[in-house]
Amino acid sequence: PRTLLNDAAMSAPKLYVTAKLLQFRREHPHLFASGSYQPLQIEGERKDHVFAFARTHENTSCAVIVPRWTAKLMNGATELPLGEDVWGDARINIGELRAVRELFSHRDVPVERIDDAQWVRAADVFGEFPVAVLR
Numbered sequence: 001p002r003t004l005l006n007d008a009a010m011s012a013p014k015l016y017v018t019a020k021l022l023q024f025r026r027e028h029p030h031l032f033a034s035g036s037y038q039p040l041q042i043e044g045e046r047k048d049h050v051f052a053f054a055r056t057h058e059n060t061s062c063a064v065i066v067p068r069w070t071a072k073l074m075n076g077a078t079e080l081p082l083g084e085d086v087w088g089d090a091r092i093n094i095g096e097l098r099a100v101r102e103l104f105s106h107r108d109v110p111v112e113r114i115d116d117a118q119w120v121r122a123a124d125v126f127g128e129f130p131v132a133v134l135r
Helices: 002-006 011-027 029-033
Strands: 036-039 050-057 060-067 091-093 112-114 117-121 132-134
Touching (some): 029 050, 029 060
Antiparallel strands (some): 036 050, 050 060, 060 132, 112 117
């Protein structure tokens, strides 16, 4: 999906995200209709620039992670907030999720266990695409 980000009008990435989310919702209707909502803990210097929550129903979970206040994060530069240089030490506690695959990039995201909690680094989550759904 990173190649979609070359679309100057940004319509291709928007359509891609919409299509993938609708497909995921169709495959897991109970997760969205009856699943619990849980805000996720975020740590690190840039923690205020991440919004994350999990939805869980029975044995199915997903975590939605998106950047926020990106103009401030990027110091006004018109670049996407991707990679290590942008996110530094920011990390997200993903709760019950174990091995995780990112919905849009189809990448496995490394999970680190710290003090009985599962964490993912924002730099890994936003390594290729500026929004993420971990499942």
